[in-house]
Amino acid sequence: MTLTQTVQGVRAVVYARYSSDAQRQTSIIDQVRRCTRRAEDEGLTVIRQYADEALKGWNPERSQYQAMLLAAEAGEFDVLLVDDLSRIFRDVGTQSSVLNRLRILDIRVIAVADGWDSAARGSKLTAGIKGLMNEHYSDALGEATWRGQEGRIVSGLSAGGAVYGYKTERVEAPGAKSGDYACRRIINEVEAEVVREIYGLFADGHSPAAIAELLNARGVKGPRNGLWSRNAIYGDKRDLSGILNNPIYRGEVVWGRSQFLRDSGRGKRVKMRIPESKWTRVSAPELRIIDDDLFAAVQGRLARTAQKGDAIRKALANPAARSGADGKYILTGLLRCGVCGGPVSSTGRDRFGCSARHNRGTSACSNAVKFSRSLAEREVLEALQAQLFSPSAVERFCELVAQEYTQRAGTDSHALSKLTKSLGATEKGIAGCLAFIEAGNASASVAKRLADLEAEAAATRAEITRLRSQRPVTEEDLLQLREGAIAALRELPVLLAGSEAEVRHLLSSLVGEATVRPVENGAVEIRLTGHVAGLLSLQSKRTRRNDSAKEIGPAEPAGPMLGNVVARARFELATFGL
Numbered sequence: 001m002t003l004t005q006t007v008q009g010v011r012a013v014v015y016a017r018y019s020s021d022a023q024r025q026t027s028i029i030d031q032v033r034r035c036t037r038r039a040e041d042e043g044l045t046v047i048r049q050y051a052d053e054a055l056k057g058w059n060p061e062r063s064q065y066q067a068m069l070l071a072a073e074a075g076e077f078d079v080l081l082v083d084d085l086s087r088i089f090r091d092v093g094t095q096s097s098v099l100n101r102l103r104i105l106d107i108r109v110i111a112v113a114d115g116w117d118s119a120a121r122g123s124k125l126t127a128g129i130k131g132l133m134n135e136h137y138s139d140a141l142g143e144a145t146w147r148g149q150e151g152r153i154v155s156g157l158s159a160g161g162a163v164y165g166y167k168t169e170r171v172e173a174p175g176a177k178s179g180d181y182a183c184r185r186i187i188n189e190v191e192a193e194v195v196r197e198i199y200g201l202f203a204d205g206h207s208p209a210a211i212a213e214l215l216n217a218r219g220v221k222g223p224r225n226g227l228w229s230r231n232a233i234y235g236d237k238r239d240l241s242g243i244l245n246n247p248i249y250r251g252e253v254v255w256g257r258s259q260f261l262r263d264s265g266r267g268k269r270v271k272m273r274i275p276e277s278k279w280t281r282v283s284a285p286e287l288r289i290i291d292d293d294l295f296a297a298v299q300g301r302l303a304r305t306a307q308k309g310d311a312i313r314k315a316l317a318n319p320a321a322r323s324g325a326d327g328k329y330i331l332t333g334l335l336r337c338g339v340c341g342g343p344v345s346s347t348g349r350d351r352f353g354c355s356a357r358h359n360r361g362t363s364a365c366s367n368a369v370k371f372s373r374s375l376a377e378r379e380v381l382e383a384l385q386a387q388l389f390s391p392s393a394v395e396r397f398c399e400l401v402a403q404e405y406t407q408r409a410g411t412d413s414h415a416l417s418k419l420t421k422s423l424g425a426t427e428k429g430i431a432g433c434l435a436f437i438e439a440g441n442a443s444a445s446v447a448k449r450l451a452d453l454e455a456e457a458a459a460t461r462a463e464i465t466r467l468r469s470q471r472p473v474t475e476e477d478l479l480q481l482r483e484g485a486i487a488a489l490r491e492l493p494v495l496l497a498g499s500e501a502e503v504r505h506l507l508s509s510l511v512g513e514a515t516v517r518p519v520e521n522g523a524v525e526i527r528l529t530g531h532v533a534g535l536l537s538l539q540s541k542r543t544r545r546n547d548s549a550k551e552i553g554p555a556e557p558a559g560p561m562l563g564n565v566v567a568r569a570r571f572e573l574a575t576f577g578l
Contacts, residue, residue, distance in 0.1 A: 011454070012044035012079040015068050017052040017087045028053065035081040038112045044079055047455045069098070072107055074462035076455070084113040153255040153282055158183045163248060164223045165195045165289055185287060192289045194220055198233060198243050199290050203297045208233040208244075213361025229359040237302065239273050244302060250295040251288035255280045330377055330504045331514075335526070338517030340365035350374055354516075369518040376526065381496055381503075383528060384510065389492060394485045402478055416467045423460045429453045 016031035028051045039046050048071070050064040065088070071077060080102065082088055089095035099118065102109055109118040117123060149159035158168050168183040194215070201211050208230035215228045222228040235242010239257045247254055258273050290298075335344035335352070342356035342365060353370035362368075433450040436442075495506055512529040519525050 010044050010078045011076070011458075012039050012042075012046050012081055013048045013050060013068065013071065013077045014039075014046055014081045015050045015065070015088060016083065017062070017065075031083040031087065034083055034112050035110075038110060039079075039081055042079075042110075044081075045451065045454075046081075047077060047451045047458070072102060072105055074458075075105070076458040076462065077107070079108045079110065081110050081112065083111070085111045085116060150255065150280055152182060153253060153280055156184060156282070156284065158185050159255060162224070163246070164243065165191045165249065166287065187287065187289060195243060195249055195289050199249070199294050199298050202233075202244060203294060203301065209358060209361070212359065213363070216361050216363035227360045227364050231359060237306065244298055247295075248284070248287055249290040250292060251283065251285045253282045253284045253287070255282070329373060330500050330507060331373070331380065332504065334504075334507055334511055335376075335514050335516050337365060337367050338515040338525075338527075339367040344516050346373065352376060352516075367516075367518055369522055369524050371516075371524050380507075380511075380514070380526065380528065383526075384496070384507075385492060389489055389510070391486065391489065394482065394489065398478060398482045398485070416464065419460055419464050419467070423457060423464065426453055426457045426460060430457065 014032050014035040016028045016035070018027040018031075032049055032051070036046055050068045052062040052064045068080070072080070085095065089098065099109065103118065110116070152159045157171070163185065165188055166185040167188045169186055170181045171184050172181060198211055198215075201214070202208070206214075211233055212222075212228040212230050215222070220228070223232055231242065233243050235245045237245055240246055240254055241257075243249075256274055256279050258271055329346065331352070332345060333343065336342065337344055337354040337356065340354065340356050342354060344352055345355045345358075347353040347355075347358045347370055350373050351370045352373045354365050354367040356364040357367055430450065430453045433446055433453065436446055437450075496503055498506070513527070514529075515527050517525050517527070
């Protein structure tokens, strides 16, 4: 039992969160106050508070939420207090897995407003019911918000979201009580002139990339005050995105073309297109910027361009092919421009170049060099095997790992000594506070100081435990590492001969940095660095595919310390020109 548990009861932490504009900082304060009052009633000592502001409950990447989970894993507290379970979770799956993990860690969870306690009989059943209710509430809230936005559109109001060429003004919401306001769009004449220019230039035969470069060269701000790109102008016909596709410019608002759905597993929102039959169309002649004739001319050219693309795909006998498609080639997403740092991607048939220059013009990047995609693919694959991941490179890597380990072992020993001394000083401070309290001098400031010292001591103990748990790396570990890397080298040529999708995925783990920089006479230089951990993972994947291959050696380096060294290690640069 810890000192805190003996003298002041069980260690507790509070987690609070608010997510919407309707909730403010006071919501956090109210939640903490209710949880603190419950802790006092239970005889618990609150040693720390975690609070996430303006973040949705389905997002697991909340920083304070993650910090609380790490503290739980480190054994820094015994009880977690929340105002209600929806403050932590918004979906049943995450709630079930996290509550189960906290139960394994012997951490009690109390939801004050829900009247729920993980220590109570039947808590699993009631938690499941509350989780379903919270998830249903979240879904129902989303549906209600969607209906409300649709109602605003039908009423001629804005449902949110900026559209280039327009601004908003506040108006009294129809049917609402006095003082309630909504927003409606009106034409922004400065931006409207830019829209008219874009339509006129495209109808006259200029490409979206050329239009973007022209506007950027003149310093005309694009959507969200950024640079213009060909995609911002051309967009996608499927969801009417882009300046040239959006019917709002001819006086028709089309709403509900896409929807963002939450992916709680990845903590992100995923865009989903909605079938055209479910779109909401509203006539809005007051928002017209482009006349019907010019709009029709632009749509005609867009249709001819699409037909040309279909013909090219048919000629290539590849229905999935499209110019500049993400993920089509093995180097897509791997190369970066050495001038601006942006991605290098397809700029035409068998041509690669700086995406920023291609889409936004010289204002975004000065690198105008384009090079053969197929030649670059061959050269990169050859460089991987001949230079980056050669037997001699593996030998050099193993030598560096041994040197790194020796240096880190000394550093960790010094850090352990320093932490032990710091823990002694902190515990002395805790003893002083307790003596002060026992002498009848208790106060809020002393209690806070004691809680801070206890939290500091817990963190220090966790770090000391981590350092002491590091298993020493032996000569046998280093030998196994070397054998595993050499075995992976034997596997590499076979894997690099796989499908384009397989090779692209493989390169993402093998290659760290891959920069393309222009040199003399219109040529480019590609510089690569290799990830050692990616090479070693090849053997891990092979072993999982074939259990009979275990005689080859270990899939991954033994021990967390050696694993961390390997994860940061890189092979030397391989440089070649095209």
